[in-house]
Amino acid sequence: MKSDRKKYRNISIENRIELIEKLFIMHPSFERCFNTIKECHEHSKLSVEPLCALITGEPGVGKTTLCEKYEKMYPRVELEEKTKVPVLVARIPVPATPKNMVTALLSALGDPLADKGTTYSKTLRLFNLLRQCQVEIIIIDEFHHVIDGDSDKVLYTVSDWLKQLINEAKLPIILVGLPHSIKILEANPQLKRRFAMREELSNFKWVKGKGSKRDDNHEETDTDEETASTPETESDNDFKAFLKILDETLPLADNSHLAGAPIAYRIWKATSGNVNRTMKLVRYAAKSALKSSEEKVTNELLKRAYERIFSEDSSKNPFV
Ligand SMILES: Nc1ncnc2c1ncn2[C@@H]1O[C@H](COP(=O)(O)OP(=O)(O)OP(=O)(O)O)[C@@H](O)[C@H]1O
Numbered sequence: 001m002k003s004d005r006k007k008y009r010n011i012s013i014e015n016r017i018e019l020i021e022k023l024f025i026m027h028p029s030f031e032r033c034f035n036t037i038k039e040c041h042e043h044s045k046l047s048v049e050p051l052c053a054l055i056t057g058e059p060g061v062g063k064t065t066l067c068e069k070y071e072k073m074y075p076r077v078e079l080e081e082k083t084k085v086p087v088l089v090a091r092i093p094v095p096a097t098p099k100n101m102v103t104a105l106l107s108a109l110g111d112p113l114a115d116k117g118t119t120y121s122k123t124l125r126l127f128n129l130l131r132q133c134q135v136e137i138i139i140i141d142e143f144h145h146v147i148d149g150d151s152d153k154v155l156y157t158v159s160d161w162l163k164q165l166i167n168e169a170k171l172p173i174i175l176v177g178l179p180h181s182i183k184i185l186e187a188n189p190q191l192k193r194r195f196a197m198r199e200e201l202s203n204f205k206w207v208k209g210k211g212s213k214r215d216d217n218h219e220e221t222d223t224d225e226e227t228a229s230t231p232e233t234e235s236d237n238d239f240k241a242f243l244k245i246l247d248e249t250l251p252l253a254d255n256s257h258l259a260g261a262p263i264a265y266r267i268w269k270a271t272s273g274n275v276n277r278t279m280k281l282v283r284y285a286a287k288s289a290l291k292s293s294e295e296k297v298t299n300e301l302l303k304r305a306y307e308r309i310f311s312e313d314s315s316k317n318p319f320v
């Protein structure tokens, strides 16, 4: 790996920045969710009753990325008379109404007249198009929008419309949303029954040493950093394993030892193990490294990155 990454010296900074923007890490919980979607997808090819799943996760854990990655695995095929769309990804619009919902699905299918017609006529058109485009699975992101933001009430007309979609289209449906999405299923037993499969994408927890697992809400003390400096293997700690892959994937000529002590723990403190925050921080620091002709991410670069992008928390900069 060491000699291999020296090749990056021959790639322009612009191209390397582009690579940094496109970095993607297939980490274990992402893979588990990905495989659940795949299982529902495969199952429906052999069975009449579709398998559906609900995938939840806090903001920035990678839910939309998951939908996009799955869609990319099964790209659309342009044929002369139609477009084959094996995986249809749409998101619940705001305000969530059956009419807006069907418009969102029609437009994701490429219908140029997606917003024309009554809810009833558009729904019929949608069922027709799903067959014509040979859709095999539907993934619906932002499922929590079925809870009205102002009143905090579940919008039954939308959840009933979704139930109708499952019944009529007979396709596996994957709902993806924030953790409180679960309330929508709790409020509609008929919908709940169809979503027995559940998965969660979560923030990485910090695991201290072998066997002692603590959640990310615990109060850390200075000793956490000391303990974090004790040599542990990356396999003890999923966050370190994530940082190790990230480090190996960075288009820089040198290793940054992001998974080593005490950097790994500082990154976790700075990001609470959230993938979005971690990627934002490391991407920013890696781009700064390139701009100052450095070939690795250092504590100093992470400190400055934190100051710039998480300025609201600057008093707690863990890299100082
Ligand atoms: N596995 C991953 N590898 C690399 N980057 C990732 C990964 N997962 C997420 N990200 C990064 O985190 C950012 C946020 O991810 P994403 O939008 O998928 O989160 P989300 O869970 O949908 O958030 P929200 O609940 O706010 O919609 C993305 O822009 C992407 O850059």
Ligand SMILES: [Mg+2]
Binding pocket: 063, 064, 065, 141
């Ligand atoms: Mg999202």
